[in-house]
Amino acid sequence: MTTPALIESLDFEGHGIARVDGKTIFIDGGLPRESVSYKSYRIKPRFENAEATQIHTSSHLRVNPPCPHFGSCGGCSMQHMEFSGQVAAKQRVLEDNLKRIGNIKPEMLLPAIYGPEWGYRQRARLSVSVRGNEVRLGFFEKRSKIIADLKECHVLPPHISKQILPLRQLIKRLSIKENLLHIELAVGEHVDILVLRTPIKPNKADQALLKTYADEWKVQFWLQAKSSEAATVFYPNNAPQLSYSIPEFGIVMRYKPTEFTQVNHLINRTLVARAMGLLDPQPNEVIADFFCGVGNFTLPIARSGAKTLGMEGLQQLVDRANESAADNQLASNTQFKVANLFEMTESWLKKLGHFDKMLIDPPRDGAHELCKSISAQNGPQRIVYVSCNPATLARDADVLVHEKGYVLKAAGIVNMFPHTAHVESIAWFEKAE
Known part of the structure; x- marks a missing residue:
């Protein structure tokens, strides 16, 4: 059921706070002073969690999110709010x-x-999902363990964002793709590193593909079999230190x-x-x-x-x-x-x-x-x-x-x-x- 509500403020997670019939409603996507319709996805005796389904009265702080994945990808939650407004809210x-x-x-x-506000993230963990011929690489969707179908990411450095689709194509060709859990990203001042978290060692064909990609995109690959084990350099060996x-x-x-x-x-x-x-x-x-x-x-x-x-x-x-x-x-x-x-x-x-x-x-x-x-x-x-x-x-x-x-x-x-x-x-x- 969809119910109108007036957003009073934001909580510590960036959700709009409204009160309907004496009950507190935390509404994803709502901004202060907005009138919104919402749909609840979690109902408790004292509060509800909901998603805004329609904005009736828009806040002066509302902007159009530049990322096409905002709303489904869980990596960002406040792109709909003007940047200085985000700072004030925090x-x-x-x-x-x-x-x-x-x-x-x-x-x-x-x-x-x-x-x-963009391209700032020098560290990130990009999860990997392989289902048949479909490969996904990125962050989880909101309230889900499903990886968002990313094609770009505006908070990553632009030269890294451009690699999301090429990396997906690379993963699709690897024999170890089913065992690839995530890619740890570290952007340094002199080198960009991609750590492949996989318990299976790449075979010779995989190694050739990784080396070709590293040369083309000027990155260094590391391998890590278990989270408790140290990551080790794979290629190239002569890259600058992070x-x-x-x-x-x-x-x-x-x-x-x-x-x-x-x-x-x-x-x-x-x-x-x-x-x-x-x-x-x-x-x-x-x-x-x-x-x-x-x-x-x-x-x-x-x-x-x-x-x-x-x-x-x-x-x-x-x-x-x-x-x-x-x-x-x-x-x-x-x-x-x-x-x-x-x-x-x-x-x-x-x-x-x-x-x-x-x-x-x-x-x-x-x-x-x-x-x-x-x-x-x-x-x-x-x-x-x-x-x-x-x-x-x-x-x-x-x-x-x-x-x-x-x-x-x-x-x-x-x-x-x-x-x-x-x-x-x-x-x-x-x-x-």
């Missing part, structure tokens, strides 16, 4: 989470960090195509600069970088002359961080350790010694145990928290402000993933005087 999501979950309001809202740079700090970071790095290298540069401005590292300070990854923030901190400790849960990333520290002549004032930071305790943190400042950059689960372990009396003077989940940031901010004696000086969003509802943010906490 800022409101951050503010709402801080208020609702953390009972906190930052003293200052930071200007949003944003950049080009890397990204942070020129403001004179940093070049090497990484492997299956290792975590930010998907948007341009925005990452601005994010690092913002984090360093808020942290303000000084020579001879002792600073910790928790959830340090490959050292994305650790090395710029070390460039200031501060003594830095980076901690991360994966040995592979710590090894890469040590390599980059040596590459950038920063090994003398950096130290990296492997640790499960989700099991941090106050006594364990105390054994690491005193830190003047901290940078925390956790995954979506946040850094709850770490924040609870910070001493209310002897904690660092300043904490900069980079978050990919405003809900867990707000939860952890609640601990820092209401239990550990910090003030939330500033917070703002980072539009790392344009046209998606993903909200990246950064917050600055200072020890109350």
